[in-house]
Amino acid sequence: MYVSRMALQNYRNYDKLSLHLHPRLNIFFGNNAQGKTNLVESIYMCGTGRSHRTFKDKEIIRWDTSISSIKNEVVKKEMVTTIEINLFDGKAKNIKVGGVRIDKMSDLFGNLNVVMFSPEDLKLVKEGPVFRRRFLDVEISQVKPNYFYNLNQYNKVLLQRNNLLKSIKYDNSLTKTLDVWDEQLSQYGSYIITYRLDFIKKIGILAKLIHRKITNGKEELSISYSTQFKGVSNREDLKIGIYKKLIERRQEDIRRGITTVGPHRDDMDFYINNIDVKTYGSQGQQRTTALSLKLSELEFIKSECSEYPVLLLDDVLSELDINRQKFLLDSLKNIQTIITCTSINDIIEFRKNDRYLFEVIEGKINKIEE
């Protein structure tokens, strides 16, 4: 799939923009703070319904205006469809697919699959577990709308349970009310863990092969899911396991006023040649692991949806050494790729006859060559 045309209005520093994109390679270069990331952010939004940088729509709307819009044309299985997002100051966004307004975010997923790779992602391995859980949630939601539903329900119940735990501290008679939340938390939580286990199993195999290639067979990467329910993969057993542990930890949870059991505490582990990459990996190994993981996502989406997603490479090339850059660029021949960079010196000769090159200057875009 690919984005054939993009149009922005009052989107960050873009007043009005209309652009045809190359079905394969698009390179946007320019100095800092010209609008390169804003551009990839808008494509990411059409795929996921949200920005990768902010939860606040207000920040996206061009200053001194009140409505911002994105309209992209997407070619998927040779059919053209439009995805339109209108953002309002102080009102929920409105999303249309093929001109029809959708009321559930999960109806957006799958119309445009995107994979974003930015310098932030290079920290995926070594940063805190929140980043890795977010990675899991975004990637699985794109291909499994049911996951997104269960995740939303889980988060709602978790919030209610945590509020209740805080109230119980002052009113013990409320303790019995926890039963209903524990039941629901186990139900939704077991779905989340089952989906995550399946996802990690699949991308684990793909990432291992990719990592082997990048390191010329020197490193063997393995990825696993770290959970309080190790060894349990059946959904019914997980449900029972979560429920039992919630009861077991109930007094502790009441004392602390938070829920200490469930997938919101889980994480991903990475090993290279059986050594924990988070703790002992060099910076280079951590980066290569992140790169293998990102590239495995492309293959995963292809295997689930039969088409490659659109790849957004935001300012990431300069962060990789020349070998990794070459590996990355060579892997992308059949994938629409949007690259942003401040300098094109390293890639000026790259796929010269099979790309569009654009210069970004203060929210305006000049096409340099076909």
Ligand SMILES: Nc1ncnc2c1ncn2[C@@H]1O[C@H](COP(=O)(O)OP(=O)(O)OP(=O)(O)O)[C@@H](O)[C@H]1O
């Ligand atoms: N809501 C907004 N309205 C108008 N301009 C905005 C808004 N939000 C951000 N900007 C402007 O957008 C520009 C930043 O754009 P962007 O983040 O895309 O930069 P970039 O070209 O990717 O730069 P870098 O190479 O430094 O990452 C800044 O000039 C900023 O002031």
